[in-house]
């Protein structure tokens with residue numbers, strides 16, 4: 132039997148390449164940075180499968196890939212999939228849930244601590260030689276232990292955050308989700324709350340929903356106004372779930388204490404973005420799942436997902452495209 136043809140548009144480790152080679156014939160992007168869109172379109176002309184990490188899978192790309200049967204993304208988020216278009220064309224779309232939960236949750240906890248204890252700001256303060264005897268209250272931060280955490284989007288990663296916060300830091304956990312999660316309530320003594328109640332009572336608010344038409348700008352002026360002035364806001368989901376103008380205003384006007392952001396409405400965020408000028412914001416370059424081990428695990432799972440789809444027994448198909 133002829134092996135299916137695959138294009139690999141993202142970097143994967145050599146062990147994963149060896150695995151792919153056993154099952155498919157593949158070509159891959161070898162250049163620096165991301166594969167240019169025109170190159171990608173040319174490569175897709177003859178392939179059955181695509182392994183990607185964020186290319187927009189929409190009508191233009193799909194119309195240039197007449198043989199394409201499956202797209203596997205090396206990410207758990209799949210907001211770059213045009214689900215209607217893929218459904219219409221019968222394209223299988225897979226993602227990588229589960230393997231990155233702990234790594235992303237660790238990063239979220241580090242953002243919570245970095246903002247509340249002002250770690251990057253005080254690091255700069257020491258390195259710039261501004262530390263002098265007698266410095267006092269102006270360096271103080273806020274406690275995290277035994278405070279209240281509100282999680283919006285209590286999914287796989289949300290639960291991993293709840294676990295760390297509850298057992299590690301003795302925090303009370305509130306959550307808002309599309310539906311109640313009785314098991315999570317039991318495991319982490321988490322309490323369900325409507326959005327406004329959660330925002331009014333939480334010291335830390337962690338946003339962890341996917342980006343969907345329903346969650347775009349879920350967080351705007353009204354939501355920041357409802358937070359405590361000592362509240363800390365963390366977004367590691369997707370940038371467009373937050374109205375960045377509203378966030379910038381809330382931070383500038385002291386409506387909230389600070390924010391930790393791994394994601395932005397436009398990535399890479401522009402160097403002159405007003406958020407980057409604010410003392411009380413900690414920023415990261417969309418790095419939530421980026422440890423060497425977890426990226427290897429994601430690549431392997433994404434490759435297995437693609438092979439499974441092309442060989443007729445698809446696994447980890449995104450919910451909206453399941454038959």
Ligand SMILES: NC(=O)c1ccc[n+]([C@@H]2O[C@H](COP(=O)([O-])OP(=O)(O)OC[C@H]3O[C@@H](n4cnc5c(N)ncnc54)[C@H](O)[C@@H]3O)[C@@H](O)[C@H]2O)c1
Pocket residue numbers: 207208209228229231235283284285286287288289307308309310339340341342343345346367368369393394417418419420421
């Ligand atoms: N920063 C990073 O590097 C990074 C890494 C991994 C995932 N992510 C993002 O995190 C998201 C969540 O990942 P996950 O694996 O926990 O997904 P998940 O599907 O397990 O969890 C998402 C949760 O959000 C809830 N939800 C969806 N729409 C909602 C709405 N309108 N209102 C309230 N709740 C809603 C769902 O019910 C679910 O419980 C991904 O989709 C991705 O965008 C970012």
Ligand SMILES: O=C(O)[C@H](O)CO
Pocket residue numbers: 205206207208209231419420
């Ligand atoms: O969705 C994901 O898996 C992360 O954002 C990494 O791309």
